[in-house]
Amino acid sequence: MRDYIRRLLIAAIMALCVSLLFLGGKQAEASMQEATEINTGWIWPTDGVISDTYGTRHGTHKGIDIAGNLNSPIIAVEDGVVGKSYYSNTYGNVIFINHPNNLVTVYAHLNNRLVNEGQAIKQGDRIGTMGRTGESTGVHLHFESHQIEWTFDKKNAIDPEKLLGHAEVGVAVKEGMAGNTESLVASTTVKGEKARYIVQAGDTLTAISKKSNLTVAELIEVNQLKSDLIKPEQVLVIDK
Structure with missing residues (x-):
C-alpha cells in the first residue's frame, strides 16, 4: 500500500513539474511573439551600413551598430517619450525612449542630443546626430531595444532584428524606411546614395x-x- 501511494505521489510531482515547464515556455514564447507582432511599423533610425549585430562579442553585444557619416540624422523608430538624455562614459551621448507596449529603445554614441527628458516624440522625429562619443572605435549608431525597462545587465534586451527587419553585417539601411528593408551589401548603393x-x-x-x-x-x-x-x-x- 505504501509503495502504491509513493508511486502516486511521484507521478503527481512529475506531472506538476512538466506543467510548470510547459507554462514557462509558453509565457516566454508569448512574450517574444508579442514583441515581434506589435512593432511591425518601426522604421530604421538612420542611414548607414550595419557593422555589428546582436549577440556578438561572446553574447555581450545587446544591440546593432549602424556605421555612417558623422552628424548623420538619428530619428525615433516609433512614437514615445524621452526617458533619459545624458552623457555616459560608455554610451557617450545617449537617448532612451519609452514606447507604447512597454518597450524601450536606446540610441548611443551620438555626437549631439536634440531632445530632453520627458519630451514627447513622434515616429521619425530627429532626436540627435551620429557620432563616436563614449567607448566607440568609429562613427556609428549603437541601437538597442528592451522590454519593460533597460537594466545594467540588459536582461530585457530584444534583438532589434526581430523588430526592424533583416540586420546582417554589410546590409545598408535607409533612415525612415519600414522594417524588413531590402538587403543590400555594403558595396552596393541604397537608392539615391553613394556606394x-x-x-x-x-x-x-x-x-x-x-x-x-x-x-x-x-x-x-x-x-x-x-x-x-x-x-x-x-x-x-x-x-x-
Whole structure:
C-alpha cells in the first residue's frame, strides 16, 4: 500500500513539474511573439551600413551598430517619450525612449542630443546626430531595444532584428524606411546614395581601390582622409 501511494505521489510531482515547464515556455514564447507582432511599423533610425549585430562579442553585444557619416540624422523608430538624455562614459551621448507596449529603445554614441527628458516624440522625429562619443572605435549608431525597462545587465534586451527587419553585417539601411528593408551589401548603393564599403581587417586602400572605380588618391579625397591609413569597421565611400 505504501509503495502504491509513493508511486502516486511521484507521478503527481512529475506531472506538476512538466506543467510548470510547459507554462514557462509558453509565457516566454508569448512574450517574444508579442514583441515581434506589435512593432511591425518601426522604421530604421538612420542611414548607414550595419557593422555589428546582436549577440556578438561572446553574447555581450545587446544591440546593432549602424556605421555612417558623422552628424548623420538619428530619428525615433516609433512614437514615445524621452526617458533619459545624458552623457555616459560608455554610451557617450545617449537617448532612451519609452514606447507604447512597454518597450524601450536606446540610441548611443551620438555626437549631439536634440531632445530632453520627458519630451514627447513622434515616429521619425530627429532626436540627435551620429557620432563616436563614449567607448566607440568609429562613427556609428549603437541601437538597442528592451522590454519593460533597460537594466545594467540588459536582461530585457530584444534583438532589434526581430523588430526592424533583416540586420546582417554589410546590409545598408535607409533612415525612415519600414522594417524588413531590402538587403543590400555594403558595396552596393541604397537608392539615391553613394556606394559604401566597410573596411575589414587586413584591408588597404590599394586593395579597396581595385574593388571600386576609384584610385587611392580619389578614395582619400572623397572620404576626406588625412592619410592612407584605415581601420576595421571604418565606412568608406567607394564612388563619386
